[in-house]
Amino acid sequence: MADEENDNPMNELMRALAAADGSALLSAAEDIHYADLAALYENLNDEARDFLLKTIGPELATDLVAELPYPLIEGALDHFKPAQLRVLLGNLSDDDRVDVFQVVSEEAQVRFFSLLGPRDKELTRNLLKYEEDTAGGRMTTHVGRITADMTVKQAIAVLRRDREDAETLSRIFVVDAQGRLVGKVRLRDLAFNTWDTPIRDIMAEATEYTLASTDQEEAARILSRYDLVVLPVVDEFHHLLGVITYDDALEILQEESTEDIEKLAAISGEQSEVSYINTSATLHYRRRVAWLIGLAFVSIASGYVMFRFESVLAKAGVLALFLPMVVAAGGNSGGQAATMVIRAMALGEIKAGNALRIAWKEARTGLYLGLSLGITIAAFIGFILPRMKQNTGANFDFIHLAAAVAVAITVQVLSATVLGAMLPIAARAIRLDPAVVSSPSLASTVDVSGMLIYFTIAGSILNL
Amino acid sequence: MADEENDNPMNELMRALAAADGSALLSAAEDIHYADLAALYENLNDEARDFLLKTIGPELATDLVAELPYPLIEGALDHFKPAQLRVLLGNLSDDDRVDVFQVVSEEAQVRFFSLLGPRDKELTRNLLKYEEDTAGGRMTTHVGRITADMTVKQAIAVLRRDREDAETLSRIFVVDAQGRLVGKVRLRDLAFNTWDTPIRDIMAEATEYTLASTDQEEAARILSRYDLVVLPVVDEFHHLLGVITYDDALEILQEESTEDIEKLAAISGEQSEVSYINTSATLHYRRRVAWLIGLAFVSIASGYVMFRFESVLAKAGVLALFLPMVVAAGGNSGGQAATMVIRAMALGEIKAGNALRIAWKEARTGLYLGLSLGITIAAFIGFILPRMKQNTGANFDFIHLAAAVAVAITVQVLSATVLGAMLPIAARAIRLDPAVVSSPSLASTVDVSGMLIYFTIAGSILNL
Numbered sequence: 001m002a003d004e005e006n007d008n009p010m011n012e013l014m015r016a017l018a019a020a021d022g023s024a025l026l027s028a029a030e031d032i033h034y035a036d037l038a039a040l041y042e043n044l045n046d047e048a049r050d051f052l053l054k055t056i057g058p059e060l061a062t063d064l065v066a067e068l069p070y071p072l073i074e075g076a077l078d079h080f081k082p083a084q085l086r087v088l089l090g091n092l093s094d095d096d097r098v099d100v101f102q103v104v105s106e107e108a109q110v111r112f113f114s115l116l117g118p119r120d121k122e123l124t125r126n127l128l129k130y131e132e133d134t135a136g137g138r139m140t141t142h143v144g145r146i147t148a149d150m151t152v153k154q155a156i157a158v159l160r161r162d163r164e165d166a167e168t169l170s171r172i173f174v175v176d177a178q179g180r181l182v183g184k185v186r187l188r189d190l191a192f193n194t195w196d197t198p199i200r201d202i203m204a205e206a207t208e209y210t211l212a213s214t215d216q217e218e219a220a221r222i223l224s225r226y227d228l229v230v231l232p233v234v235d236e237f238h239h240l241l242g243v244i245t246y247d248d249a250l251e252i253l254q255e256e257s258t259e260d261i262e263k264l265a266a267i268s269g270e271q272s273e274v275s276y277i278n279t280s281a282t283l284h285y286r287r288r289v290a291w292l293i294g295l296a297f298v299s300i301a302s303g304y305v306m307f308r309f310e311s312v313l314a315k316a317g318v319l320a321l322f323l324p325m326v327v328a329a330g331g332n333s334g335g336q337a338a339t340m341v342i343r344a345m346a347l348g349e350i351k352a353g354n355a356l357r358i359a360w361k362e363a364r365t366g367l368y369l370g371l372s373l374g375i376t377i378a379a380f381i382g383f384i385l386p387r388m389k390q391n392t393g394a395n396f397d398f399i400h401l402a403a404a405v406a407v408a409i410t411v412q413v414l415s416a417t418v419l420g421a422m423l424p425i426a427a428r429a430i431r432l433d434p435a436v437v438s439s440p441s442l443a444s445t446v447d448v449s450g451m452l453i454y455f456t457i458a459g460s461i462l463n464l
Numbered sequence: 465m466a467d468e469e470n471d472n473p474m475n476e477l478m479r480a481l482a483a484a485d486g487s488a489l490l491s492a493a494e495d496i497h498y499a500d501l502a503a504l505y506e507n508l509n510d511e512a513r514d515f516l517l518k519t520i521g522p523e524l525a526t527d528l529v530a531e532l533p534y535p536l537i538e539g540a541l542d543h544f545k546p547a548q549l550r551v552l553l554g555n556l557s558d559d560d561r562v563d564v565f566q567v568v569s570e571e572a573q574v575r576f577f578s579l580l581g582p583r584d585k586e587l588t589r590n591l592l593k594y595e596e597d598t599a600g601g602r603m604t605t606h607v608g609r610i611t612a613d614m615t616v617k618q619a620i621a622v623l624r625r626d627r628e629d630a631e632t633l634s635r636i637f638v639v640d641a642q643g644r645l646v647g648k649v650r651l652r653d654l655a656f657n658t659w660d661t662p663i664r665d666i667m668a669e670a671t672e673y674t675l676a677s678t679d680q681e682e683a684a685r686i687l688s689r690y691d692l693v694v695l696p697v698v699d700e701f702h703h704l705l706g707v708i709t710y711d712d713a714l715e716i717l718q719e720e721s722t723e724d725i726e727k728l729a730a731i732s733g734e735q736s737e738v739s740y741i742n743t744s745a746t747l748h749y750r751r752r753v754a755w756l757i758g759l760a761f762v763s764i765a766s767g768y769v770m771f772r773f774e775s776v777l778a779k780a781g782v783l784a785l786f787l788p789m790v791v792a793a794g795g796n797s798g799g800q801a802a803t804m805v806i807r808a809m810a811l812g813e814i815k816a817g818n819a820l821r822i823a824w825k826e827a828r829t830g831l832y833l834g835l836s837l838g839i840t841i842a843a844f845i846g847f848i849l850p851r852m853k854q855n856t857g858a859n860f861d862f863i864h865l866a867a868a869v870a871v872a873i874t875v876q877v878l879s880a881t882v883l884g885a886m887l888p889i890a891a892r893a894i895r896l897d898p899a900v901v902s903s904p905s906l907a908s909t910v911d912v913s914g915m916l917i918y919f920t921i922a923g924s925i926l927n928l
Binding site: 035159169170186187190191207208225226227246247249250257258262265266267275276281284288289291293295296299302304306307310313314317318320322325328329331332333335336338344347349350354358362365368369372373377380409413439440444447451 | 760904
């Protein structure tokens with residue numbers, strides 16, 4: 001009801017921006033979620049960005065800036081004066097602040113660092129030690145910490161002091177005097193127990209945790225597997241350093257899926273932080289060109305095989321009809337197998353020891369696929385082609401042609417399927433990302449084998 | 465330290481299973497997370513499964529069963545006697561119980577339903593009304609509910625009663641007398657305010673929510689975008705029906721990513737609930753064969769073009785050297801563009817109105833890519849080939865050959881890039897999933913245009 005009477009705050013904000021009406025802009029911005037404000041900001045021109053940021057001020061802009069795509073962050077911060085920047089940088093949560101320092105220029109790093117308070121300086125320096133894509137690089141240190149010898153009352157007093165700081169109080173961790181992780185309690189356990197209950201009596205073992213040096217994707221998978229809201233991050237002496245939260249895990253897993261999808265299509269480089277539509281054509285070009293040129297040169301090998309067998313084609317032109325089919329069937333079936341294996345690896349379903357079992361599974365799958373294709377195509381050739389009554393330039397019967405194509409396509413599909421499944425496993429064995437075995441690079445490789453298989457088998461069955 | 469002295473519970477469990485030692489098995493299983501137990505269960509033979517389930521009993525088996533891949537659930541439940549099943553089904557959370565009813569056979573549905581208590585019967589019947597892949601189909605009704613006129617003390621009393629039921633108390637929702645959603649509070653707001661504070665004073669507006677009929681992926685994206693732990697699900701009258709939790713969202717987004725990755729590789733059908741390694745070769749075969757056969761027939765079109773232009777190839781055999789390159793470059797560049805657009809659509813970055821802007825962006829990207837490839841290849845042909853001094857069967861100079869290949873590859877890459885970007889948008893416009901535009905189907909399509917472009921351009925530049 002209320003929604004229909006009032007106006008949509010997003011429309012109001014756009015109107016206020018157009019009219020350069022500061023007070024209307026501020027009141028609309030206060031009603032809009034920072035994720036929506038950040039998405040809007042990305043689509044504004046520089047003048048509008050400046051007016052928006054200056055109007056809402058550093059307090060309201062903090063969450064907006066933290067939500068921005070990385071390449072836009074430095075530009076956004078440059079709209080503020082040092083005194084405002086000091087407020088904004090101080091307001092950022094520690095993990096977001098580290099992200100800012102990791103993505104701005106060196107000059108800005110120095111300038112921004114000088115604006116931090118002494119505690120934030122130390123915290124930021126400590127967090128910057130961890131690699132960007134590790135659990136340590138993604139964690140926040142803002143987490144509820146209590147000790148086992150406290151009572152519920154004491155614990156609540158400690159947490160009350162930190163409550164606006166802590167990103168979540170869904171999990172509160174229990175540490176010993178040295179700060180080592182010894183257990184966990186839920187806020188509900190505190191809220192629903194009497195005030196003199198010792199924490200020791202209600203805490204549970206913290207069985208799930210991760211090292212700060214663990215890869216961020218691995219950490220996100222642990223959180224996801226065990227349905228945790230937060231995953232504690234510890235050092236090698238089991239000191240509690242911080243936590244990875246469920247929203248970080250969501251973001252990490254989405255990024256990793258996007259990365260795998262792009263790699264599978266032979267798109268290289270870091271995925272653009274800006275959305276597809278706001279990424280320049282030049283950047284799109286740069287991420288695609290190297291693979292395209294590399295693959296083009298691989299294709300010369302196929303061309304060379306075709307060139308060498310030109311005489312066979314000249315003798316039996318009808319072979320050309322089925323050449324693209326045999327060749328493409330290898331790329332298609334190999335790509336299917338590679339994709340299944342790469343995704344299963346990404347989901348942690350496959351370990352190195354499974355290679356033989358996978359080869360056997362894909363060999364059977366590839367054989368069934370190859371035979372199905374071969375029989376279908378042989379039937380097509382045997383029944384349809386003779387009835388088309390056109391000059392196919394062939395001096396042999398269609399039964400032999402059907403047999404040649406069927407055998408070639410079966411061999412091509414079987415070998416491409418096994419190769420497609422094995423290459424990602426081999427890539428991981430030599431510590432490469434399995435997803436480098438992109439569908440196009442696999443296709444270009446089995447194009448060569450496809451040509452060889454086709455011409456050799458057809459040549460021998462048809463006596464060419 | 466403790467870890468090294470004690471044995472790994474997973475090893476203990478395997479030993480106990482092998483020795484059929486029930487009490488050792490039970491004590492090991494109690495120390496293992498249900499997610500790990502479920503993963504283990506998947507790899508056991510039927511006898512071991514039976515022994516495991518019967519030993520741990522229905523209480524401990526509840527979480528294990530909820531975590532199992534769908535096809536294994538009915539079989540697992542059949543290991544229990546009716547009295548045990550009654551306990552297990554009663555212990556399941558409402559959303560997990562609905563999942564069970566959605567995946568078992570009709571006969572089992574009737575049998576299991578008769579074992580439910582009257583309240584669970586009604587709840588299950590209500591939840592089964594929603595489609596499996598909607599917010600309503602994924603939600604749990606176990607959520608903390610209070611009213612605005614309660615005090616903190618009254619609210620805590622209500623929540624205390626429900627606390628073991630509620631999946632999370634990170635968010636507690638405020639409803640009016642009719643059960644309509646009016647606001648939300650955090651447990652920390654209750655824990656850290658005085659007992660006589662009215663809820664009205666500390667509640668916040670519940671601005672993010674979703675309709676029960678909303679697609680599950682859309683609901684998961686809302687939760688992710690706004691960093692929510694739980695997303696309230698309402699009906700069209702704004703009655704609070706339940707919540708989607710962050711762990712459901714994680715699962716949904718991972719499922720959707722896998723689905724897109726598989727579709728892009730021309731793998732059809734529902735993604736297997738069982739892990740890759742436990743999926744039979746026959747099922748792998750069934751999910752791949754239809755596309756493979758379909759694509760093979762599309763390739764006959766390429767074959768036909770090649771067959772018609774056989775005379776051109778016969779006149780200038782050297783053209784064969786670059787035919788696979790020109791053809792494959794189209795599939796590769798088109799696949800890159802399609803992948804970028806499909807992923808951007810899945811992440812909600814692209815709307816229907818953006819089509820023209822995308823076409824313009826991809827036209828420029830495609831032109832840059834085509835020119836880069838064309839120039840590289842022309843240079844290669846102009847400088848390398850003449851120095852190879854072999855009989856290439858050519859009766860024309862290499863400058864003309866280089867020009868012909870360069871122009872053809874530029875046209876092919878430009879047109880394939882734009883086509884690749886536009887097809888997913890067209891698919892969505894006619895309400896198909898954009899990911900049906902798989903890389904292989906796109907490649908098979910632009911293979912045909914590539915052959916035509918190459919032979920036409922080469923024929924005219926070289927006067928063949």
